[in-house]
Amino acid sequence: MQWLGLDWDEGPDIGGPYGPYRQSERFDLYREWAHKLVEEGFAYEDHSTSEDVERERELARSEGRRPDHRAVAERAARDGQPSIRFIVPPDRTMTFHDEVLGDISTDLGRTPDFVILRADGTPTYMLAVTVDDVAMEISHIVRGNDLMASTPRQLLLREAMGVKDVPVFAHLPLIVDDKGKPLSKRWGDVSVAAYRDQGFLPEAMLNYLALLGWSLDDHTNIFSMDEAIAAFDLARVNKNPAAFDVTKLEWINGHYIRAKTPEELAHDLVPFCVAEGLAADTDEGRATLATVAPLLTERMKRLTEAPPMIRFLFERPAPDDKALKALENQAEYLGAVATALETIEKWTTAEIEAALRALAEERDLKPKKAFQPVRAAVTGTLVSPPLFESLEILGRDETLERLRSAI
RNA sequence: GGCCCGGUAGUCUAGUUGGCCAAGGACGCCGCCCUCUCAAGGCGGAGAUCACGGGUUCGAAUCCCGUCCGGGCUACCA
Numbered sequence A: 001m002q003w004l005g006l007d008w009d010e011g012p013d014i015g016g017p018y019g020p021y022r023q024s025e026r027f028d029l030y031r032e033w034a035h036k037l038v039e040e041g042f043a044y045e046d047h048s049t050s051e052d053v054e055r056e057r058e059l060a061r062s063e064g065r066r067p068d069h070r071a072v073a074e075r076a077a078r079d080g081q082p083s084i085r086f087i088v089p090p091d092r093t094m095t096f097h098d099e100v101l102g103d104i105s106t107d108l109g110r111t112p113d114f115v116i117l118r119a120d121g122t123p124t125y126m127l128a129v130t131v132d133d134v135a136m137e138i139s140h141i142v143r144g145n146d147l148m149a150s151t152p153r154q155l156l157l158r159e160a161m162g163v164k165d166v167p168v169f170a171h172l173p174l175i176v177d178d179k180g181k182p183l184s185k186r187w188g189d190v191s192v193a194a195y196r197d198q199g200f201l202p203e204a205m206l207n208y209l210a211l212l213g214w215s216l217d218d219h220t221n222i223f224s225m226d227e228a229i230a231a232f233d234l235a236r237v238n239k240n241p242a243a244f245d246v247t248k249l250e251w252i253n254g255h256y257i258r259a260k261t262p263e264e265l266a267h268d269l270v271p272f273c274v275a276e277g278l279a280a281d282t283d284e285g286r287a288t289l290a291t292v293a294p295l296l297t298e299r300m301k302r303l304t305e306a307p308p309m310i311r312f313l314f315e316r317p318a319p320d321d322k323a324l325k326a327l328e329n330q331a332e333y334l335g336a337v338a339t340a341l342e343t344i345e346k347w348t349t350a351e352i353e354a355a356l357r358a359l360a361e362e363r364d365l366k367p368k369k370a371f372q373p374v375r376a377a378v379t380g381t382l383v384s385p386p387l388f389e390s391l392e393i394l395g396r397d398e399t400l401e402r403l404r405s406a407i
Numbered sequence B: 001g002g003c004c005c006g007g008u009a010g011u012c013u014a015g016u017u018g019g020c021c022a023a024g025g026a027c028g029c030c031g032c033c034c035u036c037u038c039a040a041g042g043c044g045g046a047g048a049u050c051a052c053g054g055g056u057u058c059g060a061a062u063c064c065c066g067u068c069c070g071g072g073c074u075a076c077c078a
Helices: A023-039 A050-063 A069-075 A125-135 A145-160 A192-197 A202-211 A225-231 A246-258 A262-275 A283-299 A303-314 A321-327 A331-342 A349-362 A367-379 A387-394 A396-405
Strands: A043-046 A083-086 A093-098 A102-107 A114-117 A140-144 A168-172
Touching: A023 A043, A023 A083, A023 A114, A023 A125, A043 A069, A050 A069, A069 A083, A083 A145, A093 A145, A093 A168, A102 A145, A114 A125, A125 A145, A140 A145, A145 A168, A192 A202, A202 A225, A202 A246, A246 A283, A262 A283, A262 A303, A283 A303, A283 A387, A303 A387, A321 A367, A331 A349, A331 A367, A331 A396, A349 A367, A349 A387, A367 A387, A367 A396, A387 A396
Parallel strands: A140 A168
Antiparallel strands: A043 A083, A083 A114, A093 A102
């Protein structure tokens, strides 16, 4: 979250007026509430074993009724620590308003009594979250749609706790994979850090994520966090799940990469180059990065694409297969190229280009025919940043040496 | 099984009060242009019976009913 530039006003790390913020430090509070609810008749102690509960559930399903956990509890043996189960009144319909889904009604006649405190004294999600929401005076509950079905039970708990006011609820659509299965932090490849390591920019990530389930208007794709905040409205959030599409994320990422200054890009690239073994974290390396950055900016969708493109600036490349092929029978020509470059007055892109084009003209070579062998000799590949600029950055001596060693 | 929610092109979406939608934008895809490669950029194109079937209406993606499909909940998971 910090990488994304998202921050929070209260929390275990920075404190705040409603602490403690770690559930394990609030266990006493949960236990107090659970016992209070028992005393007031909203819940009961349950000594049933999990087998008892399981059996009742099966039976209830086969009979088409809701499980009667209370009846089972009354028959259960009395030894051991009990769990505490909350009583769900069967003859009610719970209705609440959701900012994104609208009005939702649930017939509680189908909702079984549920455990709020486990036999080991720890609270279930249902109790903990409700106690916390009340104690911390939470005004807006915005969460994933997967938690929507738990809302009526939480509302019931609030009532039993004697809380009159109801927070604003908003259930956001889930993000799903390309097969439509919900992404989950429990099964997933999905931690933001993974995207950072894959070469995505935080601003691109934020922009893309905002587009999942929401849109600024009918045509804007690129916007800053500030613009999103200014325009955001829960009522315009979509109800249906959205598939995570890395390809579109890449397009957005490319956009933000292009928007960077060479200095910024060079800075961002350092760790990725170092990870690939390039000596980028030195004064010389950083200077090299700063000079190539302008050539890279419009050729990248992810920062991880940079190292392979600029490796030739840091070390002598071993030509790949295609480069090797392009170098066949080019010895004489490459020699002429070297000679032409040798006599250039100033080693600049413009002069390098002029010299190479003149040579191509003289030999009646199409540009592609003329330049690809040079590219292969110098960069070891057929795909690289623009050639003349690359040669300028590489320097005359190194360029000439590579040309000659390719002969 | 029961309860709840959802369903516009491969994908993200516009569409909230029915007519301006024989459905708009974007990613991706295809083609052309530019061009030293790859990109970026420009231009153009294909791609949606608005899940399906009924109904209401002069008129429905938008309202109603049913069906199908997907997901969530139905846990002493969260």
